[in-house]
Amino acid sequence: MSTLLEVRDLKKYFKTPSGTVHAVDGVSFSIEEGKTLGVVGESGCGKSTLGRTVIRLLQPTAGAILYDGRDISSPSKEELKALRREMQMIFQDPFSSLNPRMTVKDTILEPMEIHRLYDGDRTKQSESVLDLMDTVGLARRLADSYPHELDGGRRQRIGIARALALEPRFIVCDEPVSALDVSIQAQILNLMQDLQEEKNLTYIFITHDLSVVKHISDKICVMYLGQVVEMCHSKTLFKQQYHPYSQALLSAIPLPKVGVTRKRILLRGEISSPIDPKPICRFASRCPHAKPICFEKEPNLVHVKDQHYVACHLQKEGQPYELPLPEDTVEIENK
Amino acid sequence: MNENKLLEIKNLTIQYKTDNGLVHAVNDLSLSLKKGESLGLVGETGAGKTTTALGIMNLVPDPPGIIIGGEIQFEGSDLLKLSKQNMRKVRGEKISMVFQDPMTSLNPVMTVGKQIAESVRIHETLSRKEAEQRAVDVLEMVGIPGERFNEYPHQFSGGMRQRVVIAIALACRPDLLIADEPTTALDVTIQAQVLDLIANLKKEQQSSLIMITHDLGVVAEVCEKVAIMYAGRLIEYGTLDDIYNHTRHPYSIGLFSSIPSIDGDEERLRPIPGLMPDPINLPKGCSFWPRCNRATENCKRAVPALIESDPDHWVRCIHIDKAGFFEKNAVSKKTDTSRNESITHTKDTDVEIDSSKLEESLASG
Numbered sequence: 001m002s003t004l005l006e007v008r009d010l011k012k013y014f015k016t017p018s019g020t021v022h023a024v025d026g027v028s029f030s031i032e033e034g035k036t037l038g039v040v041g042e043s044g045c046g047k048s049t050l051g052r053t054v055i056r057l058l059q060p061t062a063g064a065i066l067y068d069g070r071d072i073s074s075p076s077k078e079e080l081k082a083l084r085r086e087m088q089m090i091f092q093d094p095f096s097s098l099n100p101r102m103t104v105k106d107t108i109l110e111p112m113e114i115h116r117l118y119d120g121d122r123t124k125q126s127e128s129v130l131d132l133m134d135t136v137g138l139a140r141r142l143a144d145s146y147p148h149e150l151d152g153g154r155r156q157r158i159g160i161a162r163a164l165a166l167e168p169r170f171i172v173c174d175e176p177v178s179a180l181d182v183s184i185q186a187q188i189l190n191l192m193q194d195l196q197e198e199k200n201l202t203y204i205f206i207t208h209d210l211s212v213v214k215h216i217s218d219k220i221c222v223m224y225l226g227q228v229v230e231m232c233h234s235k236t237l238f239k240q241q242y243h244p245y246s247q248a249l250l251s252a253i254p255l256p257k258v259g260v261t262r263k264r265i266l267l268r269g270e271i272s273s274p275i276d277p278k279p280i281c282r283f284a285s286r287c288p289h290a291k292p293i294c295f296e297k298e299p300n301l302v303h304v305k306d307q308h309y310v311a312c313h314l315q316k317e318g319q320p321y322e323l324p325l326p327e328d329t330v331e332i333e334n335k
Numbered sequence: 336m337n338e339n340k341l342l343e344i345k346n347l348t349i350q351y352k353t354d355n356g357l358v359h360a361v362n363d364l365s366l367s368l369k370k371g372e373s374l375g376l377v378g379e380t381g382a383g384k385t386t387t388a389l390g391i392m393n394l395v396p397d398p399p400g401i402i403i404g405g406e407i408q409f410e411g412s413d414l415l416k417l418s419k420q421n422m423r424k425v426r427g428e429k430i431s432m433v434f435q436d437p438m439t440s441l442n443p444v445m446t447v448g449k450q451i452a453e454s455v456r457i458h459e460t461l462s463r464k465e466a467e468q469r470a471v472d473v474l475e476m477v478g479i480p481g482e483r484f485n486e487y488p489h490q491f492s493g494g495m496r497q498r499v500v501i502a503i504a505l506a507c508r509p510d511l512l513i514a515d516e517p518t519t520a521l522d523v524t525i526q527a528q529v530l531d532l533i534a535n536l537k538k539e540q541q542s543s544l545i546m547i548t549h550d551l552g553v554v555a556e557v558c559e560k561v562a563i564m565y566a567g568r569l570i571e572y573g574t575l576d577d578i579y580n581h582t583r584h585p586y587s588i589g590l591f592s593s594i595p596s597i598d599g600d601e602e603r604l605r606p607i608p609g610l611m612p613d614p615i616n617l618p619k620g621c622s623f624w625p626r627c628n629r630a631t632e633n634c635k636r637a638v639p640a641l642i643e644s645d646p647d648h649w650v651r652c653i654h655i656d657k658a659g660f661f662e663k664n665a666v667s668k669k670t671d672t673s674r675n676e677s678i679t680h681t682k683d684t685d686v687e688i689d690s691s692k693l694e695e696s697l698a699s700g
Contacts, residue, residue, distance in 0.1 A: 042522035043493075151610055181379035182549065186593035186606030193603070208522065215595035215604070238597060252527035253597055254552030258579040266531060267524050271492075330531055334555040335575060 004170060004202045005054070006030040010063035012046075012053045019275040023049040025226035026063075028301070031219070033169070036196070036203040038217030038234060040210060040249075044271060046226040047206045051172040054204065055087050056080060067170070085115055088163040092175035094155030098147040104158055105129050105143040111165045132161040137191060153184035160191065170202045177212060189216060210253055214238055222246045225274050225282040228301060232308035240322070242310040244289045247323050255334065263329040281313065288326030289314060340408075341510060341543050342391070343367040347405035349386050349395055356615040360386040362567040364405070365641075368511070368560075373537060373544035375554030377590075378564035381611055384547045387564075388513045391545075392432055393422050410510070428458040431504040435516040437496035441488040447499045448474070448484030451506050458507045473502040477532055494525035498532065508540060515547045530556055551594065555579060563587050566612055566622035569641065573648035583650040585627045621652070629654055 012024040023046045031037045039047045052058045054065060056072060065073045072083060091097035098107055108129045118124035130140055136157045147155055156176060163171055173192070177185040193216065195201060207213050213220055214234055221231040222243065230243040241247040248265040255262075267286045281287070284294040293313050301311040304320035314321050344366045351358040361383040368374055376384050389395045391407055393414055407414040414425065434440040442450055451470035455461060461469065471481035477498040479491075488496055497517060504512055514533065518526040534557055537544055546557055554561055554575075561578040563571045563586070571584040582588050589607035609626040612618055621639050624630040631654075639653045 042524065153610065181611075182593045183379060183589060183607040184610070186595075186604040187608075189595070190604055190606065210523070211595040211597045214597060215601070235600070248524060250597075252523040254526075254530070254550065254556045255597065256551035256555055256579070256591070256594055258555055258575045264527055264531075266528060332556060335559070 002033055003030050004033040004068060006064075006066040007054060008064040008066070010050070010053060010065065011061045012049050012058055013061045016275070021274050022226045022277055023274065024053060024060075025277075027223075027226075027228050029219075029221055029228065029231060031202055031204065033202050034196070034200045035218040036205050036216055038213035038220040039204060039206045039223060040208065040213050040220060041223035042208060042249075042271065044225075044274065045223040046274070047223050048174055050223070051089070051174050051204055051206050055089055055172045056083060057089070081115075085166045086168050087170045087172070088166065088168040090156075090159050090163050090171060090173040090176045093179055094152050094159055095147075095179070097159060098155060100147055103144050103146055104133070104138065104150075107147075107158055108132055108161045108165055111162060115166055117166070128165075129161075132164055135164065135195070136161045137187075151184075152180050153187060156180060156188055157191070160188075160195075164195070164199075167199075168201070170204075172204045172206070174206045175208070176205075178207065178209065185212070192216070210250065222249065225271065225277065227282065227311065228309075229283065229311050230309065231301070232306075236306070236308060242304055242308065242315055242320055242323065243283075243312050244287045244314075244323060244326075245283045248288075251329075258334050261331060261333045263325055264332045265326055265329050268328070288328055289323060339369050340367050341370045341372075341410070343406075343408040344387075344391070345406040345408070347387070347390055347407065348403040349383075349390050350401055350403055351399045352401065353399055353615075358399075358614045359567050359617055360400075360614060361390060362617075364564075364567070364569055366562060366569065366572070368543055368545065370510075371541050371543055372560060373546060373558045375558035375561045376545055376547045376564065377549065377551065377554055377561060379549055379611060381566075381614060382564040383567035383614075384564055385515055386567075388432065388515055388545065388547055391513065392426055392430060393417070394426075424458070427454050427504075427509070428507045429509055430511045430513065431507070431509040433497075433500050433504045433512065433514040433517045435519055437493060437500050437520065440500055441496060443488055446485050446487055447491070447502075448486075450499070451503050454503050455506050469506060470502075473506050474499075476505070476536070477502045478528070492525075494521055494528060497521060497529055501529070501532065501536075505536060505540070509542060511543045511545070513545045513547070516549070517546075518553060519548070519550070526553075533557060551579075551590065563590070566617055567614060568622065568638070568651065569649075570623070570651045571649065572641075573645075577645065577648040581645070581648070583644055583648070583655055584623075584652050585629050585654075586623050589626075 008028050010024055010027045014021040014023055027050060029037065039050060041047045049058065053060050060073055063073065064071055075083060109125055112125045112128065133140055133143065138154060138157050138161065177188050180188060196203060205213065205216050217234040220234045220237050221228045224245050230241065230246045237246065238250065241250060248267050251263065251265045265288065272282065272285055279298050280296060281294040281299050284290045287294065291313060299311045299313045301309050302315055302317045303309055304315050304318065344364060347361055347364045349361040351360055364387060376387065378384050386395065390402060391414065395402060402415060414422065448467065448470045451473060452466040455466045455469050471484055474484065475481050479495060479498055491499065518529050521529060530553065546554065548554060558575065560574055562569055565586050571578060571587050578587065582591060592605040593607060595604060607626050612622055612625065618625055620635040620637055624634040633653055639651050641649045641651045642655050644650045644655050
C-alpha cells in the first residue's frame with residue numbers, strides 16, 4: 001500500500017484585529033491510498049481549516065503537503081487546476097453548497113465543462129452525468145430538478161456526484177452527514193463506503209460525531225485547538241485512549257443502550273482561545289491529569305506503541321501510560 | 336382523570352395551511368405523563384415533535400397552524416380551552432420550554448440576569464431586588480457564577496447560553512419542562528455538562544420533563560419513557576427497556592440499526608430505505624408502509640390502531656399481534672436499498688413491493 005498524501009508540520013494562521021488565530025498549528029499525518037483518515041474534534045478545533053488547507057482551498061502559512069510524492073504547498077495556477085481533478089471536496093451543508101439556480105444536471109456537469117472532459121463533447125458529458133446519477137443513487141428523472149425541490153439526503157447525493165465528476169483519487173469530506181437524519185445518514189455512509197471500494201478512493205472524513213468516524217475510518221486523529229492530540233487505528237482508539245482529552249471526549253458520548261453503567265469525565269471550563277496561544281499544553285487548563293510541566297511547555301506528538309501517537313507530557317516514546325480515571329467523574333446509568 | 340397524571344393529551348390534531356396544501360403535522364396524538372416522569376419524544380425531521388410541544392404550550396403559529404381537535408388536560412383543565420390570559424399564567428410558571436438554538440432564543444440587548452428576573456416578575460409578585468436575587472440563585476444552580484448577572488448573551492459561550500436558557504425556564508420552578516433538542520447545537524463534552532445539569536435538576540425539583548430529540552443516546556440517559564413519532568403519529572410508546580430491548584415497530588427497529596455503534600464492529604449499516612413521506616400527501620393506511628419491509632396490502636387500507644403488545648408497551652403496526660413479536664435482528668436484509676432510490680417517491684403510490692413474498696413470510700412467521 002502506498003502513501004497518497006503526507007502532511008508535515010502544517011500551519012494555517014489567520015490574522016484578525018484581536019490577534020493571530022492559530023487554526024491549524026503543526027499538524028502531521030499521512031494517508032495510504034484507498035484508506036480513510038477520520039478527523040474528529042469539537043467546534044473551533046481547526047478540523048475544517050485543516051481539510052481546506054490540505055486540498056489547497058487555503059494557502060498554508062507553513063509546512064509541506066506531499067501528494068503522490070509531489071509538494072503541493074505552493075503550486076502554480078496550472079498545477080493547481082490539474083490538482084483539482086485529483087482532489088475534491090464534499091461539503092457539510094447540502095442546503096447552501098449547491099447553486100439554487102442550477103439544475104441537478106448542470107451542477108454535476110459544471111466541473112466537466114471547466115476541465116473540458118471528453119474534449120468538451122457535450123453529449124458524452126451528459127451521458128456521464130446520468131451515469132454518475134446512477135452511481136450515487138439519484139433517479140434520472142430528477143436531472144432537471146432544482147435543489148430546493150429535493151430533500152437533504154438527495155442534495156447530499158448531488159454533492160457527492162459533483163465531487164466524483166472529475167474522477168478524483170482523493171476526497172475531503174467535511175461533515176457530509178451531519179445535517180441529515182439518522183436513517184438518511186446511514187444511506188449516505190453506505191454509499192460512500194461502496195464508492196471507496198469501487199473506485200479505490202482516499203478520504204479525509206471530518207466530523208464531530210464519534211460513532212460515525214469510528215464506523216467509516218481506518219485511522220483517526222483527534223484534534224484539539226489546532227493540534228493533533230492523539231492519532232491511531234480507529235478501533236484501538238475506542239478501546240484505549242492515551243490522551244486525557246480523548247478519554248473525556250469518548251466518555252461523553254451518550255450510548256443508545258439500556259442497562260449500562262459507566263463513568264463520565266466532566267470537563268470543567270470551556271475551550272480556551274486559539275488566538276495567540278501560549279506555548280504550553282493547550283488542554284492543560286481543563287485537564288484533570290495536569291502537572292506543573294503542562295503549564296510550562298508544549299508536548300510533542302510521541303509514538304507510544306503500534307502506530308499510536310499521543311501529544312501529552314504523561315506519555316513517553318515507547319512507554320504508554322494508562323490513564324487512570326480522574327476523580328471528577330459522574331456515574332451515568334441508563335436504566 | 337388519574338390523580339397521578341400531570342399531563343394528558345387526547346387525540347391532538349394539528350395542521351398547517353400552506354399554499355401547497357394542508358400539512359398534517361400532528362395526527363390524532365394521545366400521550367400522558369405522570370408527575371415527576373420524564374418522556375423522550377423521538378423522531379426525525381418533520382415527525383411532528385416540535386409541533387406537539389408548541390401545541391402543549393398553545394404556541395402553534397396561527398396562521399398557518401390550526402389545532403383541529405383534541406384535548407390537552409393539565410392539572411384539571413384543558414389547555415386548549417384556556418383564555419389567553421390564563422394560558423399566559425401557565426406558560427413559564429407551570430410549563431416552560433427550552434428551545435433548540437441558544438443563539439437565537441436570548442435577547443441580545445438585555446443582560447442575562449435581567450432576562451431571568453423578567454420572567455420571575457411576570458409570574459410572581461416580587462420586588463426587583465428579590466427577583467434579581469432569584470436570578471442570581473438560578474444562575475448559580477445551572478453552574479454560572481452569579482457575578483455574571485450583568486453580562487450580555489454574546490459574552491457567553493454556546494454551552495453557557497444554553498444554561499442561561501435553562502435557568503430562565505426553571506426560574507419559576509415549573510411542574511413541566513419541555514426541552515426541544517436542548518443539546519443538538521452543542522459539542523459532546525458540553526452536551527454532557529448540560530445533560531448532567533438537567534438530570535440533577537430533575538432530581539432536585541421533582542419536575543416532569545418532555546425531552547424532544549432525535550438522539551437515542553440522549554433519551555437513554557435522561558428519560559424513563561419513550562414515545563417514537565413518525566409522520567405526525569405516535570408509532571411506539573413504552574419504557575426505556577421496552578423500546579431499547581424489545582423494539583417492536585419496523586420503523587423503530589430501522590432507527591436503531593441506522594446508528595453506527597461505538598462498541599460494536601459492524602461493517603455495514605442497515606438503513607431504512609426511502610424517505611419520510613410528504614406530510615401534505617401522506618400515504619393511505621399506515622404512513623410507514625412505503626418504506627417498510629413487512630408491508631402488505633392490508634397496511635394500505637387503514638391507519639393501524641395502537642396495540643398494547645406488553646403491559647403499557649404500545650405499538651402501531653398491524654403485524655404485531657399477527658406475526659408475533661419482531662426482534663431487532665429479524666429485519667430482512669433484502670431491502671438494503673441504500674444505494675438506489677427504489678422506494679423514495681412517496682408522493683405517488685407507484686411503489687412496487689413484492690407483497691406475495693411478504694404475505695408468505697408473515698403467514699409462516
